[in-house]
Amino acid sequence: MSHATRRASELALDETTVTALRAALKTTADEIVQAIIDEVPPYANALSGRMGGTIRRAVRTTLGHYLDLASGNATGGDAGDAAYELGRGEVRDGRSMDALLSAYRVGARVAWRCLAAGAVPAGLPAAEVAKFAELTFAYIDELSAASAAGHADELAAQGRAHERHLEHLARDLLADATSDVLRASAQRAGWQPPASLTAVLLPAAQARPAYRTLAPNTLVLDDLPDALGVLLVPDADRSRLLRQLHNRSAVVGPARPWTRASASYARAVRARSVSAEIRDTEDHLPELILSADVDALADLRARALAPLQTLPAATARRLEETLRAWLLHQGRRNEIAAALFVHPQTVRYRMSQLRELFPELTSPHRVLELTLAVGLRVGGRVPVHDRVRA
Incomplete structure (x- = not known):
C-alpha cells in the first residue's frame, strides 16, 4: 500500500466536500496549467494550443482520481501508470526530469491552494484539512517518483537503441557498404558524419x-x-x-x-x-605494399636471385648482403663497406662476382626487381618464406 493510499484511508472525505471540490476541477486544472506555463520555461510553448487542451484534460483526470483517492474510492495504480508514461514522454520530447519535477511542484502548490479554498467552506474540520494537505503532497510525490522512473527507463531504452544503431553503423562501415546505406545508417544512429x-x-x-x-x-x-x-x-x-x-x-x-x-x-x-x-601504418608503407601478395614476392625473389642458387649457402648469403647494400647505397663503395663492416676492396671483389652473375645488373628493370627482392626486411627478416638458398 502506498503512502498516499494509507493517508487516504485515514482521511475519507465526505461526499459533500468531494462534490464541492469536483465542481472546481476545471478551474483548478486551468490554473495549474497556466502557473506551469508562467513558472517553468521549458513548458512555455509545449502547453499551448491543442497540446495545452490535452494537458488540461489530463490534469483534470488526475485531479479527479486524486479526489476519488481522498474519498476512499480508488487506489493509486492508474494515476501512477499515467505518470510513468508522462516521464517517458518527456524524454521523447527532449526535456529533462528537472522540468517535470518543477511542474509537479508548481502543480502541487496551485492544486492545494484551490482545493483547500473549496474544502474549508465545505466544512472540513481543521484536523482533516491538515490530513488533506499531507495527502495532497504525498500524492504528488508518488506521481513524481513514477514519472522519474519512466524518464529513467526511457533514457536507458533510448541509450541501448542508440548504442545498437551506432554498432550497426560501425559494421556497415567495416563491410564497405554503399554510400546510400551508410548515410541511412548514420541518420538512424543520429551520428554526424566527419x-x-x-x-x-x-x-x-x-x-x-x-x-x-x-x-x-x-x-x-x-x-x-x-x-x-x-x-x-x-x-x-x-x-x-x-x-x-x-x-x-x-x-x-x-x-x-x-x-x-x-x-x-x-x-x-x-x-x-x-x-x-x-x-603506425604510415611508417611502414613499403612493408605493407610488399606483403600484399606474399606468394608474388616469394616468386620474385626466387626468379631475381636465381643466379645465387648455384653458389654455396655462405657465399650466396654474403653476396646477397652486398647486393642489398649496393642497391640501398647506390653503388657508393665506402658507404657499402661501412654498412657491411668490411674493407672497400672486399666490396670491389664481391661486386665483380655479382656483375658476372647478373650481366644486366645496372639495367633499370633489373635494378627494380632486385631492389624489391633484397631491399626490404620486416622486423629484421624478409617478409616471405624464403625459397632461395641464400
Missing part, C-alpha cells in the same frame, strides 16, 4: 577503455574475430591519437573519407598480420 575516419585495431579488452578517452563520436566494436576490437576515430589528429594510444597494443590505419573507413581498417588488419611491431 570528413574522415581512422581505424584503430587493438585487443578487444582494450577497445572500450581506449574509446572513453577519444572523441565522443568515435565508433567502437569489441567483438571482432581473434578477440580484436576496432575504433573508428573521426577527423583524428594523428600525432595526438598515437600519443593517446602509446600504452596500448594498437595498430593505427590511415585516415580515409568516412564512407571508405573499411580501407583504413583493412590496412590496419594487414599491418597486424605482417608484424606485431607495427603501430
Whole structure:
C-alpha cells in the first residue's frame, strides 16, 4: 500500500466536500496549467494550443482520481501508470526530469491552494484539512517518483537503441557498404558524419577503455574475430591519437573519407598480420605494399636471385648482403663497406662476382626487381618464406 493510499484511508472525505471540490476541477486544472506555463520555461510553448487542451484534460483526470483517492474510492495504480508514461514522454520530447519535477511542484502548490479554498467552506474540520494537505503532497510525490522512473527507463531504452544503431553503423562501415546505406545508417544512429575516419585495431579488452578517452563520436566494436576490437576515430589528429594510444597494443590505419573507413581498417588488419611491431601504418608503407601478395614476392625473389642458387649457402648469403647494400647505397663503395663492416676492396671483389652473375645488373628493370627482392626486411627478416638458398 502506498503512502498516499494509507493517508487516504485515514482521511475519507465526505461526499459533500468531494462534490464541492469536483465542481472546481476545471478551474483548478486551468490554473495549474497556466502557473506551469508562467513558472517553468521549458513548458512555455509545449502547453499551448491543442497540446495545452490535452494537458488540461489530463490534469483534470488526475485531479479527479486524486479526489476519488481522498474519498476512499480508488487506489493509486492508474494515476501512477499515467505518470510513468508522462516521464517517458518527456524524454521523447527532449526535456529533462528537472522540468517535470518543477511542474509537479508548481502543480502541487496551485492544486492545494484551490482545493483547500473549496474544502474549508465545505466544512472540513481543521484536523482533516491538515490530513488533506499531507495527502495532497504525498500524492504528488508518488506521481513524481513514477514519472522519474519512466524518464529513467526511457533514457536507458533510448541509450541501448542508440548504442545498437551506432554498432550497426560501425559494421556497415567495416563491410564497405554503399554510400546510400551508410548515410541511412548514420541518420538512424543520429551520428554526424566527419570528413574522415581512422581505424584503430587493438585487443578487444582494450577497445572500450581506449574509446572513453577519444572523441565522443568515435565508433567502437569489441567483438571482432581473434578477440580484436576496432575504433573508428573521426577527423583524428594523428600525432595526438598515437600519443593517446602509446600504452596500448594498437595498430593505427590511415585516415580515409568516412564512407571508405573499411580501407583504413583493412590496412590496419594487414599491418597486424605482417608484424606485431607495427603501430603506425604510415611508417611502414613499403612493408605493407610488399606483403600484399606474399606468394608474388616469394616468386620474385626466387626468379631475381636465381643466379645465387648455384653458389654455396655462405657465399650466396654474403653476396646477397652486398647486393642489398649496393642497391640501398647506390653503388657508393665506402658507404657499402661501412654498412657491411668490411674493407672497400672486399666490396670491389664481391661486386665483380655479382656483375658476372647478373650481366644486366645496372639495367633499370633489373635494378627494380632486385631492389624489391633484397631491399626490404620486416622486423629484421624478409617478409616471405624464403625459397632461395641464400
